[in-house]
Amino acid sequence: MCGIVGVLGQHEAAPILVEALKRLEYRGYDSAGIATVNGGALDRRRAVGKLVNLSDLLVHQPLAGKSGIGHTRWATHGEPNERNAHPHQASHVAVVHNGIVENFKDLREELTAKGLSFESETDTETVAKMAQYYLDQGLSPRDAAEQTVARLEGAFALAFLFQGEDDLMVVARKGSPLAIGHGDGEMFVGSDAIALAPLTHKITYLDEGDFAVLTRNSVEIRDAKGQLANREMRTIQLDTTQVDKGGYKHFMAKEIAEQPMVLERTVASYLNDGAIALPRNAEGAAIDFTQIDRLTIVACGTAYYAGAVAKYWFEQIAQIPVEIDVASEFRYREPPVSPRTAALFVSQSGETADTLAALRYMTPRADCILSVVNVPESSIARESDFVFPIHAGPEIGVASTKAFTCQLTVLLAMVLEAARQRGTLDDATLAHHVETLTTLPGMMSRTLNIGTASEKISAKLAEARDILFLGRGPLFPLAMEGALKLKEISYIHAEGYASGELKHGPIALVDKQVPVIVMAPRDGLFDKTVSNMQEVMARGGKIVLVSDAVGLAEAGDGVWKRVEMPACDDLIAPILYAIPAQMLAYHTACAKGTDVDQPRNLAKSVTVE
Numbered sequence: 001m002c003g004i005v006g007v008l009g010q011h012e013a014a015p016i017l018v019e020a021l022k023r024l025e026y027r028g029y030d031s032a033g034i035a036t037v038n039g040g041a042l043d044r045r046r047a048v049g050k051l052v053n054l055s056d057l058l059v060h061q062p063l064a065g066k067s068g069i070g071h072t073r074w075a076t077h078g079e080p081n082e083r084n085a086h087p088h089q090a091s092h093v094a095v096v097h098n099g100i101v102e103n104f105k106d107l108r109e110e111l112t113a114k115g116l117s118f119e120s121e122t123d124t125e126t127v128a129k130m131a132q133y134y135l136d137q138g139l140s141p142r143d144a145a146e147q148t149v150a151r152l153e154g155a156f157a158l159a160f161l162f163q164g165e166d167d168l169m170v171v172a173r174k175g176s177p178l179a180i181g182h183g184d185g186e187m188f189v190g191s192d193a194i195a196l197a198p199l200t201h202k203i204t205y206l207d208e209g210d211f212a213v214l215t216r217n218s219v220e221i222r223d224a225k226g227q228l229a230n231r232e233m234r235t236i237q238l239d240t241t242q243v244d245k246g247g248y249k250h251f252m253a254k255e256i257a258e259q260p261m262v263l264e265r266t267v268a269s270y271l272n273d274g275a276i277a278l279p280r281n282a283e284g285a286a287i288d289f290t291q292i293d294r295l296t297i298v299a300c301g302t303a304y305y306a307g308a309v310a311k312y313w314f315e316q317i318a319q320i321p322v323e324i325d326v327a328s329e330f331r332y333r334e335p336p337v338s339p340r341t342a343a344l345f346v347s348q349s350g351e352t353a354d355t356l357a358a359l360r361y362m363t364p365r366a367d368c369i370l371s372v373v374n375v376p377e378s379s380i381a382r383e384s385d386f387v388f389p390i391h392a393g394p395e396i397g398v399a400s401t402k403a404f405t406c407q408l409t410v411l412l413a414m415v416l417e418a419a420r421q422r423g424t425l426d427d428a429t430l431a432h433h434v435e436t437l438t439t440l441p442g443m444m445s446r447t448l449n450i451g452t453a454s455e456k457i458s459a460k461l462a463e464a465r466d467i468l469f470l471g472r473g474p475l476f477p478l479a480m481e482g483a484l485k486l487k488e489i490s491y492i493h494a495e496g497y498a499s500g501e502l503k504h505g506p507i508a509l510v511d512k513q514v515p516v517i518v519m520a521p522r523d524g525l526f527d528k529t530v531s532n533m534q535e536v537m538a539r540g541g542k543i544v545l546v547s548d549a550v551g552l553a554e555a556g557d558g559v560w561k562r563v564e565m566p567a568c569d570d571l572i573a574p575i576l577y578a579i580p581a582q583m584l585a586y587h588t589a590c591a592k593g594t595d596v597d598q599p600r601n602l603a604k605s606v607t608v609e
């Protein structure tokens with residue numbers, strides 16, 4: 001989604017803004033722009049497409065000034081063209097915005113009736129014009145911004161810059177995150193701490209409804225009620241090497257490769273003396289799974305598939321019935337919530353608008369709100385009773401990889417602790433499962449050896465128009481995750497099905513042109529999956545079988561391509577089988593030459609509905 005940066009600095013702002021915007025590129029965007037104030041004069045440059053276009057423009061039409069704001073836009077209102085790109089400017093004010101102003105049409109009509117005209121189709125231009133209107137009424141820049149923000153409905157993070165004000169920036173947050181970075185006689189603003197990483201480690205996250213007035217040496221924050229607010233300044237040790245490609249061609253390749261190392265950290269943080277140790281709540285209390293009769297899991301996209309795997313685990317291992325839904329449906333479904341229900345939200349970013357709205361639906365209804373997040377400072381984490389961090393580190397590739405396997409790992413740790421508390425496993429089985437969890441980083445490392453096979457097969461997959469993925473039990477969500485990964489970065493149409501569901505319709509798609517990728521660890525359901533595979537092969541379908549050596553041998557002849565996985569305990573198969581799902585998508589996208597890290601139309605953190 002859109003990225004915001006801002007600087008009140010000691011050096012020329014334009015290059016600092018462009019570099020900071022580069023660190024937000026991963027969020028997805030289709031145009032970019034900056035505005036600066038130089039000797040009181042406000043000016044801006046905007047360009048469609050990648051940041052390099054903005055940089056080129058700045059070479060020919062430089063922007064001087066040590067104060068500025070910048071933006072990468074992911075189009076919502078109006079197509080990605082220069083007119084719609086941010087910053088939006090009305091004569092004495094420039095604004096950058098992340099989110100959606102829901103009442104912008106009413107505001108636009110109101111301003112049009114007052115004689116103001118608009119040049120873009122965006123909701124954001126209304127914000128700039130409204131602020132200018134208040135300036136024209138004689139309000140100070142600060143008050144004009146405050147009055148404007150008070151008129152807005154919807155979700156937003158905003159930064160305002162004013163003509164004649166070299167040492168002033170006004171920012172506001174409602175629904176979309178915003179961080180203030182404190183420098184030495186400098187002040188920075190960013191959509192996240194990654195944008196500010198090389199500039200400062202001292203970060204203050206704004207709370208919902210906060211409005212802040214910044215100068216180079218001061219920050220005044222007021223809360224939603226207009227009261228002065230004291231927000232904690234944290235020192236964030238974000239290592240900038242975590243946000244570079246580290247020699248890999250793509251962030252996605254790096255993030256796939258670093259999973260053994262990352263999982264080692266995640267597993268270690270959920271173990272203490274060989275037993276599962278879950279984080280406690282703000283009061284220091286441990287979660288009590290014996291008080292929970294039902295669990296509702298809500299998430300979007302890949303995080304939803306992690307939740308869908310966890311449903312199998314919670315039900316089979318901890319005997320907790322689970323309802324699961326995608327957040328965009330759940331939030332409007334108005335489901336009744338029975339007593340002793342806990343709600344669990346899974347989100348890498350912790351800012352996904354639909355997931356956050358679903359959480360807010362459940363807050364007054366559920367006994368307890370749990371979240372599995374990668375960003376502990378995120379809105380979803382802050383509004384949860386218990387937060388389970390996944391410790392994946394910044395995930396920059398738009399396609400989620402290491403966050404998915406870390407989410408699964410944390411969910412599995414939660415399931416094992418739930419099973420212990422509820423007595424659903426005997427001691428020996430529980431100990432064996434915990435031990436299996438500790439083997440995960442090593443097993444992940446061995447699984448990465450499928451790289452060469454994946455590359456060869458993907459060269460063929462790249463020619464396909466449609467691809468099916470099949471799986472059973474906890475591997476069914478993996479089939480859907482494999483299909484999602486493939487379609488989002490290679491743009492090949494793909495669908496994931498439960499193997500047993502194939503003959504109820506999708507088998508009609510099968511012919512010699514359609515590769516069918518079967519995720520089949522040698523678990524209790526393996527023979528059934530092989531039968532479904534035979535049905536595909538009997539119709540000329542091209543099977544890519546992902547299984548261990550014995551499984552591949554047992555499947556017999558007729559399989560088109562094979563991916564040999566290490567033999568593994570059934571418990572962790574869904575985590576390990578994420579690797580072929582990720583790699584086949586990655587290598588296919590590379591073979592097609594698509595933009596792997598920033599696929600078209602996609603945003604990393606979906607902060608609008």
Ligand code: F6R
Nearest residue numbers: 301302303347348349352399400
């Ligand atoms: C797919 C992908 C998305 C996200 C989804 C939820 O690779 O990354 O489907 O999983 O947008 O995002 P978070 O986890 O940030 O809530």
